[in-house]
Amino acid sequence: xxxxxxxxxxxxxxxxxxxxxxxxxxxxxxxxxxxxxxxxxxxxxxxxxxxxxxxxxxxxxxxxxxxxxxxxxxxxxxxxxxxxxxxxxxxxxxxxxxxxxxxxxxxxxxxxxxxxxxxxxxxxxxxxxxxxxxxxxxxxxxxxxxxxxxxxxxxxxxxxxxxxxxxxxxxxxxxxxxxxxxxxxxxxxxxxxxxxxxxxxxxxxxxxxxxxxxxxxxxxxxxxxxxxxxxxxxxxxxxxxxxxxxxxxxxxxxxxxxxxxxxxxxxxxxxxxxxxxxxxxxxxxxxxxxxxxxxxxxxxxxxxxxxxxxxxxxxxx
Amino acid sequence: xxxxxxxxxxxxxxxxxxxxxxxxxxxxxxxxxxxxxxxxxxxxxxxxxxxxxxxxxxxxxxxxxxxxxxxxxxxxxxxxxxxxxxxxxxxxxxxxxxxxxxxxxxxxxxxxxxxxxxxxxxxxxxxxxxxxxxxxxxxxxxxxxxxxxxxxxxxxxxxxxxxxxxxxxxxxxxxxxxxxxxxxxxxxxxxxxxxxxxxxxxxxxxxxxxxxxxxxxxxxxxxxxxxxxxxxxxxxxxxxxxxxxxxxxxxxxxxxxxxxxxxxxxxxxxxxxxxxxxxxxxxxxxxxxxxxxxxxxxxxxxxxxxxxxxxxxxxxx
Numbered sequence: 001x002x003x004x005x006x007x008x009x010x011x012x013x014x015x016x017x018x019x020x021x022x023x024x025x026x027x028x029x030x031x032x033x034x035x036x037x038x039x040x041x042x043x044x045x046x047x048x049x050x051x052x053x054x055x056x057x058x059x060x061x062x063x064x065x066x067x068x069x070x071x072x073x074x075x076x077x078x079x080x081x082x083x084x085x086x087x088x089x090x091x092x093x094x095x096x097x098x099x100x101x102x103x104x105x106x107x108x109x110x111x112x113x114x115x116x117x118x119x120x121x122x123x124x125x126x127x128x129x130x131x132x133x134x135x136x137x138x139x140x141x142x143x144x145x146x147x148x149x150x151x152x153x154x155x156x157x158x159x160x161x162x163x164x165x166x167x168x169x170x171x172x173x174x175x176x177x178x179x180x181x182x183x184x185x186x187x188x189x190x191x192x193x194x195x196x197x198x199x200x201x202x203x204x205x206x207x208x209x210x211x212x213x214x215x216x217x218x219x220x221x222x223x224x225x226x227x228x229x230x231x232x233x234x235x236x237x238x239x240x241x242x243x244x245x246x247x248x249x250x251x252x253x254x255x256x257x258x259x260x261x262x263x264x265x266x267x268x269x270x271x272x273x274x275x276x277x278x279x280x281x282x283x284x285x286x287x288x289x290x291x292x293x294x295x296x297x298x299x300x301x302x303x304x305x306x307x308x309x310x311x312x313x314x315x316x317x
Numbered sequence: 318x319x320x321x322x323x324x325x326x327x328x329x330x331x332x333x334x335x336x337x338x339x340x341x342x343x344x345x346x347x348x349x350x351x352x353x354x355x356x357x358x359x360x361x362x363x364x365x366x367x368x369x370x371x372x373x374x375x376x377x378x379x380x381x382x383x384x385x386x387x388x389x390x391x392x393x394x395x396x397x398x399x400x401x402x403x404x405x406x407x408x409x410x411x412x413x414x415x416x417x418x419x420x421x422x423x424x425x426x427x428x429x430x431x432x433x434x435x436x437x438x439x440x441x442x443x444x445x446x447x448x449x450x451x452x453x454x455x456x457x458x459x460x461x462x463x464x465x466x467x468x469x470x471x472x473x474x475x476x477x478x479x480x481x482x483x484x485x486x487x488x489x490x491x492x493x494x495x496x497x498x499x500x501x502x503x504x505x506x507x508x509x510x511x512x513x514x515x516x517x518x519x520x521x522x523x524x525x526x527x528x529x530x531x532x533x534x535x536x537x538x539x540x541x542x543x544x545x546x547x548x549x550x551x552x553x554x555x556x557x558x559x560x561x562x563x564x565x566x567x568x569x570x571x572x573x574x575x576x577x578x579x580x581x582x583x584x585x586x587x588x589x590x591x592x593x594x595x596x597x598x599x600x601x602x603x604x605x606x607x608x609x610x611x612x613x614x615x616x617x618x619x620x621x622x623x624x625x626x627x628x629x630x631x632x633x634x
Contacts (some may be wrong), residue, residue, distance in 0.1 A: 186580020
């Protein structure tokens with residue numbers, strides 16, 4: 001485990017709780033001390049932790065900020081060049097490109113647990129953070145499915161279900177359902193606060209819901225949004241287009257039926273997806289079209305819930 | 318009580334619970350039947366309910382959709398022309414204008430409890446809905462402060478604190494903290510759903526928070542946003558300006574520091590307002606500048622928490 005903040009610290013706790021042998025290292029002396037004080041094998045010596053992983057053929061999990069990924073990948077290439085490697089950062093194409101460039105011999109499989117809070121640091125971590133969450137485990141054309149299964153097994157052991165997707169599909173989807181929500185929350189919080197004390201005094205449920213994630217540490221929001229620029233720009237343009245159309249409609253006809261109905265249908269789509277009846281499905285990992293099968297399942301809104309020796313078992317709507 | 322939906326039904330229940338004599342009427346046979354089945358004095362005969370209010374000099378509360386206000390005001394002018402009258406609709410300038418036009422002899426004082434849920438109808442009502450909520454009770458230059466105090470007393474009896482504001486100030490503030498949140502939630506829900514099943518499968522906290530109010534009944538959202546067009550348009554323009562600037566910044570420099578920091582500061586402003594130390598304040602309702610004093614208190618983020626015979630007692634940050 002490299003990085004012991006909210007996510008890394010939660011993975012370390014959760015993996016230890018299910019009986020896995022774990023150790024961690026982080027550039028943050030405060031997080032390393034806090035983890036050690038809680039009884040975990042943790043230090044600030046990232047290189048030593050990586051060398052130990054190489055010796056034991058352990059799965060290395062990178063849970064460092066996106067901005068620190070390159071430096072840690074260079075250390076991986078020196079200390080554990082052919083290790084089994086995953087990460088938990090919120091943007092996947094950039095990390096994939098960096099892994100290919102800076103740790104080309106590592107068996108890298110990108111990952112992203114869709115869980116988190118507005119908090120950060122070791123003390124905010126929680127072994128139960130991943131229970132019931134979607135955990136994207138990336139499948140590229142050249143992904144080693146043996147390595148993929150090891151990473152998927154970690155996610156499932158920690159209580160998540162696995163969504164197999166390419167890095168590009170992941171990045172486009174999170175631009176819509178994670179990065180745009182953070183940006184709209186920031187816009188709303190700024191426009192609301194410009195209304196002064198009276199606006200703050202009247203703020204109720206719709207405002208507190210809509211601005212909640214604006215309280216996230218700015219560095220974290222910057223890292224994920226700026227790091228997903230290519231996928232995010234067209235999604236921001238969609239939002240600008242919809243908001244502009246809404247504005248034009250209110251100014252000209254005075255009516256907002258179309259915009260409000262579209263939002264209502266969107267809300268119904270989420271509710272329907274969550275209530276959908278799921279059918280069982282199995283993907284043989286040794287089959288020639290296994291990668292396509294996994295990705296098709298992810299793109300249809302399906303999930304892998306368990307793994308046998310050579311088969312991924314899941315469900316799709 | 319005219320109107321027995323979520324808000325009207327909740328006011329009826331809450332007022333009865335504190336020992337007030339209450340009766341209600343509504344155009345909705347379903348709501349009237351449900352209220353009667355729950356033991357309340359409720360019918361579909363709005364005119365009879367208004368005549369009874371005139372006989373007993375009762376406070377009439379309009380809790381009908383914005384689109385039905387004019388018709389009910391015309392009935393007030395016929396059946397209870399000089400009654401003490403308030404309303405609980407979410408836009409105040411429009412109702413004030415309508416009250417002056419269609420029930421010119423009523424002692425009208427606009428009101429708006431900042432409470433609600435995505436539900437609607439009598440069965441969704443709850444006597445505890447107004448506990449701890451801000452309830453705007455409008456103060457215009459010609460407001461009779463005796464009538465104002467009666468409406469404020471109802472709000473306080475029902476567990477709310479009173480925020481005195483002009484209708485125009487109210488409408489500008491709710492455009493920011495209620496109507497814009499509903500519109501941004503609609504935009505986000507539409508853009509998110511356009512991402513298809515994979516986006517819905519990955520949606521987590523930031524998305525569910527940001528789209529929660531998009532599940533509100535569209536007719537309700539249309540009524541409040543379309544009914545507050547004048548105040549809402551410049552607020553939408555502020556949001557468009559901020560989102561456009563953010564888009565430009567991401568496209569050109571790749572950086573979002575300014576936008577994200579502004580949102581973070583906005584979130585801190587809400588937290589600070591909620592944690593502010595409050596000082597006691599009293600406004601003598603018989604003083605010549607009482608209206609100015611009440612409005613200044615409201616504009617500073619203050620609230621009235623109790624009323625004596627001739628004094629409003631409150632607190633300000």
